[in-house]
Amino acid sequence: MLSSSSDTSSRTSTSPTVPHTVTSNPQHVTMETYWREVESIEEEEEGEEEQKEEEGKSMDEVEQDEVWLTEAGLSSLVAGSSSTETAPLPAEVVLSTLTRHQAATVRKRLDNYNETLKKRNRQPVRDVRDIFTETDVGLAERCTSSPPNHAESSPSRYHITTKTIRRNANRGRPTLPMFVFEEQQPEHLSSPSLTPSPPHTLPPPVSRLRPADWLLRDTAYSEGVAEHKQGRTCRDCVCFHEDDLQFAPVSPSQGLTCTDDLSSHDLTRLSFISHIELSTFLLALGIQTKRTRPLRSKTRDSGVFGVPLNSMLENDRKKFPGVKVPVVFQKLLCILEHSGLQTEGILRVSGSAARLKFLRRELDQCCSVFDWSAVRQVDAAGLLKLFIRELPTPLLTHTHLSTFRAVLSMSSEVHQVQALQLLLLLLPEANRDTLRALLVFLRKVVSHQDQNRMSLWNVSMVMAPNLFVCHHRGNRCSIANQREEMEEAVGGAHLIELMIRHQDLLWTVPNFLLSQVRQMNQASNQKQLNLSRTTSRLLRRRNDKNDRNQITDLCEGVIRVHAPLNTKVSMAIQLDEQTTAKDVTTRFESESSPAPQRLYEVGGNIYERRLHPDCCLLDVYRVNPRCDWLIKP
Numbered sequence: 051m052l053s054s055s056s057d058t059s060s061r062t063s064t065s066p067t068v069p070h071t072v073t074s075n076p077q078h079v080t081m082e083t084y085w086r087e088v089e090s091i092e093e094e095e096e097g098e099e100e101q102k103e104e105e106g107k108s109m110d111e112v113e114q115d116e117v118w119l120t121e122a123g124l125s126s127l128v129a130g131s132s133s134t135e136t137a138p139l140p141a142e143v144v145l146s147t148l149t150r151h152q153a154a155t156v157r158k159r160l161d162n163y164n165e166t167l168k169k170r171n172r173q174p175v176r177d178v179r180d181i182f183t184e185t186d187v188g189l190a191e192r193c194t195s196s197p198p199n200h201a202e203s204s205p206s207r208y209h210i211t212t213k214t215i216r217r218n219a220n221r222g223r224p225t226l227p228m229f230v231f232e233e234q235q236p237e238h239l240s241s242p243s244l245t246p247s248p249p250h251t252l253p254p255p256v257s258r259l260r261p262a263d264w265l266l267r268d269t270a271y272s273e274g275v276a277e278h279k280q281g282r283t284c285r286d287c288v289c290f291h292e293d294d295l296q297f298a299p300v301s302p303s304q305g306l307t308c309t310d311d312l313s314s315h316d317l318t319r320l321s322f323i324s325h326i327e328l329s330t331f332l333l334a335l336g337i338q339t340k341r342t343r344p345l346r347s348k349t350r351d352s353g354v355f356g357v358p359l360n361s362m363l364e365n366d367r368k369k370f371p372g373v374k375v376p377v378v379f380q381k382l383l384c385i386l387e388h389s390g391l392q393t394e395g396i397l398r399v400s401g402s403a404a405r406l407k408f409l410r411r412e413l414d415q416c417c418s419v420f421d422w423s424a425v426r427q428v429d430a431a432g433l434l435k436l437f438i439r440e441l442p443t444p445l446l447t448h449t450h451l452s453t454f455r456a457v458l459s460m461s462s463e464v465h466q467v468q469a470l471q472l473l474l475l476l477l478p479e480a481n482r483d484t485l486r487a488l489l490v491f492l493r494k495v496v497s498h499q500d501q502n503r504m505s506l507w508n509v510s511m512v513m514a515p516n517l518f519v520c521h522h523r524g525n526r527c528s529i530a531n532q533r534e535e536m537e538e539a540v541g542g543a544h545l546i547e548l549m550i551r552h553q554d555l556l557w558t559v560p561n562f563l564l565s566q567v568r569q570m571n572q573a574s575n576q577k578q579l580n581l582s583r584t585t586s587r588l589l590r591r592r593n594d595k596n597d598r599n600q601i602t603d604l605c606e607g608v609i610r611v612h613a614p615l616n617t618k619v620s621m622a623i624q625l626d627e628q629t630t631a632k633d634v635t636t637r638f639e640s641e642s643s644p645a646p647q648r649l650y651e652v653g654g655n656i657y658e659r660r661l662h663p664d665c666c667l668l669d670v671y672r673v674n675p676r677c678d679w680l681i682k683p
Contacts (some may be wrong), residue, residue: 083398084511084539090400091439091515112170114341115163118329121476123322127160139570143577144322147569151272152323155330262297264468265306265560271468272330284462297467297555304673305631305665307559309475309482313658316567320559321476323566328472332456335465339456342448353414354378355440359480374483378413381422382434383491390427391494392501397435397512401428409433435516438488445485445517450476454518458541467552470545474556475563489553496550506547514542568655568674575655609671613638613647613681625668632663638681645683652678 116128123144148156264271275284299306309317332339350356352365362376370377390396409429413420425433438445446454450473457469474482492513496506504512518538549556608622616638623634631649638647651659651670654677661670671677 083508084514084543086398086400087512087515090403111162111166115159115166117341118159118325119163121321121325122156123319123325124156139319139322139574140577143570143573146573147323147566148326149270149273151334152270152326152330155272155326155333159329259296259298262299262467262555264464265299265555265558267560268562268565270327270330270562271465271472271560272327272334275331275334275465297464297552299554299558304669305662307564307659307662308557309559310557311660311662312559314479315657316571316659317479319567319570320563323563323570324472324475327563328453328469328476331469331472332453335460337456337459339453342452349442354417355410355414355437356442358442359478359484363480374480375487376484378417379434379437379484380487382430382437383487385422385425385430386427386434387491387494390430390502391498393427394501394503396427396495396502396504397431397509398504399428399431401426401432405429406432406436410436435513438516443481444519445481445488447477447481451518454545455541458544463548466548467555470548470552471556471558471560475559485549486553486557489550492546492550493553506550507543510543510546510550511539513546514539517546518542571657572655609667609679611638611649611679611681615647615682625671627666627668629667630663631661631665631667634667634679635663635681647681647683650680650682652680654678 119125119128123139124141126141145153145156264274267274312320348356349358349361351361354362359376362378363373366373366377386396406429409425410433413433444451453473454470457466457473460466460469474485477485492509495502495504495509499505499508608624610620610622611634612620621637623629623637634649635647648663649661651661651674654674656674656677661667
């Protein structure tokens with residue numbers, strides 16, 4: 051954890067029991083900001099009848115292993131599981147896509163699980179050697195190989211072709227080897243009444259930008275940190291050793307893929323691989339985490355505060371179909387963006403506790419007719435933080451809070467970002483989308499720090515006790531307790547700082563994860579077709595020969611694009627090395643188009659993926675030659 055002697059002295063001088071004094075010391079001021087926020091939270095909680103436990107009880111070994119296997123998509127290997135019919139995927143499908151180190155992690159977990167069952171005189175479901183008999187073949191090759199270039203053919207849902215459009219082969223495509231994301235507005239804030247003002251960002255100095263080339267690697271993060279096991283420093287530790295770096299996403303030829311670009315079907319399978327990879331990654335770095343049982347907290351079915359995110363979204367979607375973030379949360383962000391970004395001390399200055407309780411009661415009782423014009427900036431900031439704290443399940447979830455804190459023990463910032471990237475892929479969809487909207491807003495606050503006096507560290511200090519549970523120590527005068535509270539404060543703020551600064555990377559799916567999802571989809575398709583080994587081998591040889599012929603002709607061939615909202619017929623477009631997704635969607639643009647249209651890769655070895663406008667379609671086709679091409683908003 052992060053701590054220092056100066057931190058301890060700062061904590062002592064700014065203890066909640068000691069009057070605050072403003073000094074010119076920046077560290078003292080930021081820590082004072084944290085403790086003021088903690089005091090404000092404690093004042094609001096006084097007199098409330100609900101009592102929450104501080105920490106969940108630890109799980110025993112069997113429970114931890116069962117939960118781990120279930121989250122890895124291997125629930126069929128858990129004792130007491132009914133059958134593979136209830137599992138989202140057969141265990142063999144998940145295991146067939148793992149790298150060498152990932153498979154070793156699963157094997158170790160299964161060994162430990164079976165040994166514990168034997169000690170308790172319970173029969174293991176299957177012996178670990180039987181499970182890995184077939185999946186061990188070729189695992190070493192898979193860890194560095196690219197995904198297969200073909201999947202089982204699925205019947206096309208579209209028909210008819212009318213003409214072939216030949217593009218000018220001499221027209222060059224602008225190359226984008228590296229770019230920095232602009233602050234993109236999330237899709238869930240598309241309603242005119244809920245859309246925040248245009249983003250304002252202060253880009254980091256160009257000299258501090260470092261390309262995040264690890265996004266392009268075909269090898270897993272856990273494969274790249276094997277040097278840590280031998281006590282040496284890995285490549286990333288050497289390349290990225292400076293502080294306060296700003297990583298710039300690097301665009302592969304197939305286009306960057308964000309979580310919003312994938313279907314829920316693919317995201318579920320992505321979470322299985324991310325879960326296994328995160329455990330392997332932490333193990334390679336020598337970091338241990340311990341799971342606890344989720345806390346029991348009272349939930350409400352109606353209202354705003356203390357209501358689960360999924361319940362709120364279910365109610366909101368009756369009026370706003372497709373909304374991904376609770377409407378109340380969006381509204382609070384909009385109020386702060388429109389009138390609070392330039393306000394000094396926004397998020398830090400606390401409003402009246404009595405007024406906050408009044409507004410909370412009004413929102414809970416009559417949210418649909420609530421008068422938002424009466425809500426001031428300081429009220430909106432207080433309600434926003436209260437909404438986050440009152441969630442029955444924390445925004446970062448009870449399951450992963452301990453793992454978030456474990457990220458701090460990593461010596462390299464690039465490893466911290468990689469771990470956070472894997473962690474956020476494990477969050478439930480509602481939590482992930484809400485957190486993303488919050489981080490986008492917090493970055494806008496920081497971009498106006500010249501007016502609002504809220505630096506990145508200041509914002510992180512204010513939000514730390516709201517996103518991370520603040521444990522109350524019985525003896526606050528104890529130096530050990532003060533030091534522990536200080537470490538939690540600084541550690542939580544550092545995590546939030548990392549998420550705000552590198553948020554564009556956190557929602558980007560690295561190449562190796564997407565490749566493993568494609569392998570999993572292909573293995574699942576093959577499993578569903580019930581193909582025997584011999585039949586599969588014969589079909590693979592025949593398909594390899596056909597695919598080689600198809601790809602050879604592809605440079606002079608065509609793809610078939612379907613746009614059901616624009617035309618009933620399909621359009622055949624000849625591909626070359628310069629054809630991009632934007633080139634194709636431009637062909638279908640018209641004044642009557644209801645919204646900007648995007649090109650999607652559908653079927654084959656992916657369920658559905660929205661393509662980046664600048665991606666090269668020839669490379670996408672080579673990775674997934676049996677997909678359909680669909681244009682829609």
